[in-house]
Amino acid sequence: MHPNEHALHNPEFLWRNPDPKPSYDVVIVGGGLHGLSTAYHLARNHGIKRVAVVERGWLGNGNAVRNTTIIRSNYLRDESAALYEHCLKLWEVWTEELDYEILFSQRGVLTLNHNLHEVREGHRGMYSNQLNGVDSEWLDAQAVKEFCPIVNTSADLRYPVAGGTLQRRGGIARHDAVVFALARAADRLGVDLIQGCEVTGFDIQRGRVTGLVTTKGRIGAGKVGLVGAGRTPLLARMAGIEVPLQSAPLQALVSDIVEPMLPCVVSNALHVYVSQAHKGELVMGAGRDPYTSYAQRGSFHILEDQMAAALQVFPIFGRVHLLRTWAGIVDVTPDASPIVGITPVEELYLNCGWGTGGFKATPGSGWVFAHTIAHGAPHALNAAFSLDRFETGALIDEHGASVAVH
């Protein structure tokens, strides 16, 4: 497709820019993808009319537009597979439902394995996926080469490619377009999108939330959903809730625009994950910085290491240029699974901890969170992802399983 074409897909009208009303039935804090998706589903699935999203910056300014847009559902644990597969099924209908060209492309996500241990874990994931109804297949090195010819499968590599697992239904979408699409859809359903409105405190009376203190004044709320991604610990603290999150920078980058050459998404345990966007630029993610921070910039050596790792697998990328790098603050839980559910404060709900991999969850995250808010109790799909699992120990560990951080 033409490099500028998707700019032309943007519709003539996106959203109103309303002032906040004195109160709403539900206020969603955080105008990232998950906040917008939640608001959209509150209106669409549950018919709740008076909904607002309050956003401290501009819609999507956080991880929503900083991520590498990889979409897949091949998670290891049964609970995760069910939730992410629900998300992927929604992606498959979203272009039509949202009536927006979000450039969702199921080009396949290929996860390379470079040693015996990774091969064993790769197979474990694949078998688990297959039994969970998630498409997954194994490609040996030869098949990898055929599927993605620019992968270096030479045996002379420092860590030769042993093979990989492929989820053909995985892929990418255009994050900016998803922000626009969701915001427009929510706006059309009457949701007030209030930008430049930072939440600085909560009104909590006898254990129940009744409103928010914001930079645009007090806003009354029957229910409040916190969807602050990396800034969740700060928000939760305002409500007196401790969340087991570590916020750390995760970097990504784009190259200049080159001829189409990478037909799928490729990732591996060397912390490279790369795809070629529709315009033609390579979009690449790196490992997470090893320290906690709210500064949206990462360490340079992470980029250096990542490039070295990328050129192992893709020597052809040597002379492509690094054009822009940036970092987002990811909210990582001890078990690398999200927290979606109720909190100790009545009518205050929490959706966070998607960490390095929540873009793919955008549709389902909002879908189950809206259900949770509307019913005051979680949906079956997110019941296991409760905050109290860190007290009971019923963790949903996705660390060992998914070698990649996306």
Add this chain to the structure above:
Amino acid sequence: MKRRPSGGLLDRDRALRFSWDGRTLSGFAGDTLASALLGNNVSTVGRSVAQGRPRGVMSAGLEEAHAFAQIGEGGATEPLVRSTGVELYEGLVARSLSIRGVLSPETDSGRFEKRYAHADVMVVGGGPTGIAAALAAGLQGARVVIADEGPELGGALLRDRYLIDGRPAAEWVRAAGLMLAGLPEVRVLPRTTAFAALDQNGIVLAERVSQHLPIADRSGLADRRLWRVRAKQVILATGALERPLVFPDNDRPGIMLASAARAYLHRFALTPERIVVFATNDDAYRTVFDLHDAGVVIAAVLDARDEATGGLPRKARQAGFEIETGAVVTGTIGDQDGVLQAVRVARLAGGGERLVPCDLLAVSGGWDPNLNLHQQRRGATRWDDRLATFLPGAAVPMQTIVGAANGRYGLNDCLVGGREAGLAAAAALGFAGTVVPAPSAGDEAEGEHASVWHITAPDGDESRSFIDLHRDVTVAGVTRALGAGVRHVEHVKRYTLIGTGVEQGRSAKVNAGRAVAGGIGLDFAQVGVSSGRPPAEPVPFALLAARSRGALFEPVRTTPIHPAHVALGAVFEDAGQWKRARYYPRPGEGMSEAVVRECLAVRNGVALMDASTLGKIDVQGPDSAKFLDRLYTNRIGTLKPGRARYGLMCRLDGVVFDDGVVMRLEPNRFFVTTTTGNAGPVMEWMEQHLQTEWPDLRVWLTSVTEQWATVPLVGPRAREVLAPLVVGMDLSKEAFPFMAVKDGVVAGLPARVARVSFSGELAFEVSVAWDQGLALWDALLDAGSAYAITPYGTEALDVLRTEKGYIIVGQDTDATTTPADAGLEWMIAQDKDFLGKRSLERPAMQRTDRKGLVGILPDDPGVVVPEGCHLVADPNEATPMTILGHITSSFVSPSIRRSFGLAMVTGGRARVGQRLYAPMMNGAPAVTIVDPVFYDPKGARRDG
């Protein structure tokens, strides 16, 4: 444009041939690709991305939005290189690009490398400001690094006719360069771009080492070099960038920045025939003077300001130029190729248009300080009305922004400011050396800059008034975005793609911000511009990877015994960075035959392996026992000197972290082994707790992984083989029982011998100094030759330990497995605390339906069910199926002569006796759940 017969900074004696889109053209040494193209009358250098409009060179530097080319051939071909920064060389091959760059699958012979440097003062930019700063600091004795992206120092001085101390500026530059070269602590880096600014004054540079040389002359040289400089003080003398103006058809070949027209004259001796100068500030008048003096016809001088009262406009009037104030370009006309032929001129106040023929339109929309590096550090900017641009707010700590980068455009200001910054930086670091007087130049009083940026299309059609020339975004595009409800510049960027091109929309940003502000009736200062992100200039991926390519990607770690494995024809596996022998095939053997032979040798004769990769930590100090008791789930403190114990560690969440053997050598000294993969993590874990949690403990740790080579000698004949090699060491089971450790001499080498076993057989684990490992191996092989001693690899070890039901952490366990899940509840001491204990008390950790370690026997003894297969009770259930667990280890056992394995299943051993299924795409083999110990369950064999 035409090349003048003389002049410019060219070496006329060196004509260079180069190829452009397959045509052979020529230029001179000193040309850039852009100037060489202009010199050959190539006015269209590419097509625009969206509308396919012809585009020409519009700048002589960083501002360039059009002239990007594919440079070089074969594996070294590089896409989207800015032609205004490419030095011409003999044989250069370049192609115009239509939108997308091309990469080559061929091998790239270019080498990229890295250097690291510390500086007292890092000066970024080698124009007058930077030179003055570097000189001042350097003369004070400071260690200075000064970098400039050009091939020589001088910056803006190279394109203008300034006088310094009454003499041509070039003379001052030359003299300053010589002085800098004479200062031993000063490093001048030409052809070097600072592209990233990191926390704590890290500056990352890209140096073009040989890119400007003909290919044949590059051998032995790096292509580019990445410098990571850590500086105590940073002086940003990065200058300012000229901004284009927005009007209908403002993108034609033949329209360029006013300063670029001077650069092409003074540096490259290129002139148009008739020029129109369209100014919004005084600097553009230099173009009028200089081009006029070079014989160019000044067809019109338009100044968008109501009045032009600064020094330069006044001079221009005095010199007889007709200056039209309040006049602007309202459109341009091109020939059949779209190249500029004439401009439409009108007064802002209204009235008719007139047509002015010309072949060059020089525009100046004003100047923007080049603040990318400042912004990378989150440095603030503030709008300045007088200069109509964003100036830096306060500099970040230990940095100074001077000269044009600080909005001080006058040359004298730059020289004085640079010198002061250099002196101040050196003084702040305690230097006090020579101070030379400041050079001086006479600055003209400058008038205000016009706030005009956009000339409305007379016919209202704003779809050819380009704001982002690179990405083809017009005023109409921005208007459309605003109409959609978009307000923030970042949304406008994402809606229109402004600023997403290779040049990061450098020359588009301010105009984009103004378009937004104008469109929604806000103050521009509030709207701002979209943020700059690193890198300031694009750099190839290969530069960041540098030498970490191919075999040098990561070090290969081998043990001292490695040559012996190679000689034996071992097949290796990667275990982290280590190479480990997986099996030793004999002629005609595949892996399975070799593994069976190796296993049987262990079980029935004698065998040896290289276990040197195991992590080893020497733990010393009076509190060592207390310390280890807190780390391990089982009791360590009760261990007697000379004895060893299997130890298990948990993470804070109660999950199994690592296992190994703990030996007590002396009351206050332990020797701990870890798994190969966890050598680093365990060491870190220990240090972390010693340093941050229990600093009161007197314990000292030393990693000795690469101090000891370790060879287990295993099998019923092991004692017989070892006996003749030891001196004064009683190997009998009474004198040297299981889990005893002795120091002594083996094969003439000082050695530590431990009776530990991971296979269930009699085993003596012999450790010697790392560099004696091979001698030990050879001696054991030699001594065992009469017993058909057999080397065995990790694959056989895996089978042997699985037969015994011994787990491998990370294979049979994962990040959810507790000690009890792994069948190791007996290792949890009830009477002490340890890391992870509290987590193990949580309700979910106590449930009886947790996954637990079991053995499996496939119904078909000839079928090895693949590791990773999941187990279900009903193979015919529809997906998603009810998963009960998965197979963690699966092999053929030479000892029980059938397939077998280990699995983690819900309920663990409560399922012993049940039949489960392992569904795969091609069938669902049945397995029976059994006890996980398949061989010698009583442990009768370990004493031999």
